[in-house]
Amino acid sequence: MSNDGHLDSAELFRRYASFVAHFLVRMGVPRGDIDDVVQDVFLVAHRNGGYMPGPAKPTTYLAAIAFRAATTHRRKGQTRSFVKAQDEVVERAGDERMSPERDAEQKRQLAILDRALAALDPDKRVVFVMAELQGETAVSIAAGLGIPVDTAYSRLRAARQIFREAAKAFMDEPSKKSPDSVQQRVGT
Amino acid sequence: MKNPQTPDTVSNATATDTPMWNDPSEPAYVRELLHAGRTEPLGYDVAQGLARHLANVQAGAPLPDWAQAAASAAGAGSSAWLSWLVLPVVAATAATGLWFATHAKHPAVVQSAPVVVAVAAPQPSAVAAPAPAVADVPAAPAIATTPAHSAASGLFAKQNRPAHKLARSADGPDSASAKQLDTTAGSKANMDATDRLMSAPIASHSVDHASAPVAAETKTAAHEETSAVAAPAQKTGTVSESRLEREMQMLAVAQRVLSSDPERALRLAQQGEREFPRTMFSAERQQLGLLAMVKLGRIDEARRIGAPFLAKYPNAPWSARLRRALATGRAD
Numbered sequence: 001m002s003n004d005g006h007l008d009s010a011e012l013f014r015r016y017a018s019f020v021a022h023f024l025v026r027m028g029v030p031r032g033d034i035d036d037v038v039q040d041v042f043l044v045a046h047r048n049g050g051y052m053p054g055p056a057k058p059t060t061y062l063a064a065i066a067f068r069a070a071t072t073h074r075r076k077g078q079t080r081s082f083v084k085a086q087d088e089v090v091e092r093a094g095d096e097r098m099s100p101e102r103d104a105e106q107k108r109q110l111a112i113l114d115r116a117l118a119a120l121d122p123d124k125r126v127v128f129v130m131a132e133l134q135g136e137t138a139v140s141i142a143a144g145l146g147i148p149v150d151t152a153y154s155r156l157r158a159a160r161q162i163f164r165e166a167a168k169a170f171m172d173e174p175s176k177k178s179p180d181s182v183q184q185r186v187g188t
Numbered sequence: 189m190k191n192p193q194t195p196d197t198v199s200n201a202t203a204t205d206t207p208m209w210n211d212p213s214e215p216a217y218v219r220e221l222l223h224a225g226r227t228e229p230l231g232y233d234v235a236q237g238l239a240r241h242l243a244n245v246q247a248g249a250p251l252p253d254w255a256q257a258a259a260s261a262a263g264a265g266s267s268a269w270l271s272w273l274v275l276p277v278v279a280a281t282a283a284t285g286l287w288f289a290t291h292a293k294h295p296a297v298v299q300s301a302p303v304v305v306a307v308a309a310p311q312p313s314a315v316a317a318p319a320p321a322v323a324d325v326p327a328a329p330a331i332a333t334t335p336a337h338s339a340a341s342g343l344f345a346k347q348n349r350p351a352h353k354l355a356r357s358a359d360g361p362d363s364a365s366a367k368q369l370d371t372t373a374g375s376k377a378n379m380d381a382t383d384r385l386m387s388a389p390i391a392s393h394s395v396d397h398a399s400a401p402v403a404a405e406t407k408t409a410a411h412e413e414t415s416a417v418a419a420p421a422q423k424t425g426t427v428s429e430s431r432l433e434r435e436m437q438m439l440a441v442a443q444r445v446l447s448s449d450p451e452r453a454l455r456l457a458q459q460g461e462r463e464f465p466r467t468m469f470s471a472e473r474q475q476l477g478l479l480a481m482v483k484l485g486r487i488d489e490a491r492r493i494g495a496p497f498l499a500k501y502p503n504a505p506w507s508a509r510l511r512r513a514l515a516t517g518r519a520d
Binding site: 010034131132135 | 253
């Protein structure tokens with residue numbers, strides 16, 4: 001890092017690659033594709049000259065790039081069924097060091113989390129993920145995405161409400177149904 | 189979340205000050221889900237990823253398609269982080285070009301593909317240069333009520349405008365215009381050959397109800413909308429560009445007036461479906477028409493058309509919103 005706060009892409013990668021990877025997962029990029037998309041994000045950051053201090057923090061600067069990458073990637077990947085993609089996420093989630101019971105519970109929670117996040121439209125999802133899962137402030141999120149701060153807040157409020165309802169619907173689900181059938185309930 | 193820099197948003201800050209995962213007033217399951225997401229051991233190998241990144245940089249790896257034009261715009265002087273807001277436009281343009289190249293039978297339309305591909309090339313001039321033929325399209329009174337939608341300005345010219353203006357000009361501060369373009373580009377994936385919406389519910393609806401007052405008005409107004417924007421040229425390489433621009437303008441206006449004038453929004457959706465059947469924007473346009481129906485109180489009709497539509501597009505970016513609207517009878 002130079003004295004002026006500039007971070008080149010290699011330094012950004014060292015510091016924030018994990019952040020970007022988590023962000024991409026929560027934005028719906030399949031785990032098997034994460035490294036490819038992470039590479040795209042940092043390649044773009046490199047071509048942009050790295051990070052220069054400004055209204056956006058390095059994290060929100062990268063998240064704004066990753067948002068575009070995730071959105072594009074998801075469109076390309078929509079030939080896969082939603083259920084298959086979600087199952088893949090569940091199967092790969094978890095920590096091998098955990099007990100089987102805890103591992104299963106975490107998989108279940110992560111599956112529900114991702115399905116509830118999928119109930120959000122991309123504009124709300126990105127704000128929600130950055131705020132609630134990655135601890136960014138609305139000011140920094142707004143700066144990174146190039147939207148007014150009030151808009152960031154209003155999207156976050158709306159996203160929270162939708163997330164609550166979706167999470168409740170999925171948690172109440174007695175057995176695994178198709179995501180669409182549960183999302184129907186979310187809308188009611 | 190703390191928001192010390194914006195005293196004018198104190199009420200907002202109060203409403204969102206505490207993260208949900210740490211807010212005792214939130215249901216336990218919400219906090220647990222978010223905690224699971226925050227602490228998930230993803231196990232991404234940073235060292236290995238960094239090695240690959242450095243190799244990519246050293247080898248001069250090309251930018252991903254979605255970033256090429258934006259990088260050019262940024263290189264031409266745009267703010268780098270703002271430039272991401274124009275990406276949906278570029279993505280929609282490139283995707284449309286590919287779609288025309290692979291699906292359209294008219295040879296003149298096929299010729300448009302190289303033009304659109306050139307947009308995605310990383311030369312700044314490819315983005316900076318306005319498309320001359322687009323400038324020949326007369327301004328559209330109905331659409332030109334929004335300054336940003338002067339049909340005389342080409343799509344590429346718009347890309348050179350500050351991104352925040354592009355995002356706000358049509359639909360207000362919520363960047364709905366950019367969102368509109370974003371979601372319409374998203375419907376490209378839904379236009380897979382095996383999954384394309386072969387019938388147009390909204391258009392079918394307008395035929396089914398041709399004698400209804402609204403439908404009759406639609407016919408008249410549709411003529412007005414049609415005459416408002418000159419039909420695009422048919423023999424140049426910019427055919428798809430001008431058609432795309434017109435189609436996008438109609439969509440953007442329909443989106444903008446959805447709340448204030450749902451009747452017009454529905455009319456524009458129907459008109460768009462008749463004029464641009466089975467394009468990459470069809471699904472987006474039809475969901476807009478369904479939302480307009482809900483707003484007009486035509487709930488049963490919207491549900492009847494919307495049920496198979498949602499079954500076909502269960503996970504599009506707008507599906508959840510439409511599903512809620514059909515379920516509650518209220519479009520947010």
